Amino acid sequence: MTDLAVKVDGSFDASDISTDQAKALRQKGNEAFKCRQFQEAKTFYSQAISIQTTSHLLFGNRSAACHRLKDFYGALKDAEKAIELSPDWSKGYLRKGVACESLQQWDDAINAFDKYLRLETNFEAKKRTSEIKNPQR
Numbered sequence: 001m002t003d004l005a006v007k008v009d010g011s012f013d014a015s016d017i018s019t020d021q022a023k024a025l026r027q028k029g030n031e032a033f034k035c036r037q038f039q040e041a042k043t044f045y046s047q048a049i050s051i052q053t054t055s056h057l058l059f060g061n062r063s064a065a066c067h068r069l070k071d072f073y074g075a076l077k078d079a080e081k082a083i084e085l086s087p088d089w090s091k092g093y094l095r096k097g098v099a100c101e102s103l104q105q106w107d108d109a110i111n112a113f114d115k116y117l118r119l120e121t122n123f124e125a126k127k128r129t130s131e132i133k134n135p136q137r
Helices: 014-034 038-051 056-068 072-085 090-102 106-119 123-133
Strands: none
Touching: 014 038, 014 056, 038 056, 056 072, 056 090, 072 090, 090 106, 090 123, 106 123
């Protein structure tokens, strides 16, 4: 935990504690995700979100965990929330594109990947967009 700034009257800012708790939960979620324990990761991210409700990173991470759990609607919902919180965060559009692709919402997937590409050039997004536009299904 970081050192708390104690005020002259002896009080401190409780948001420092909340931020530290959310950060610790996010880290636990990241560790669980790396170990392919996606349900556990989702739980940690959800707990962190209950503390820090405006973190696009937490919603983006939970979107990835939902996708790995094949909860594509949950993944899409969290990706859209991440985009709402941080419209210039490219990874939110990547998460949305992947969720839409899994839901076979091709036009939405293309739009999300195109937006991602405008924000950040990446071969994977170009490849996926090309595959959707020129399907060999």
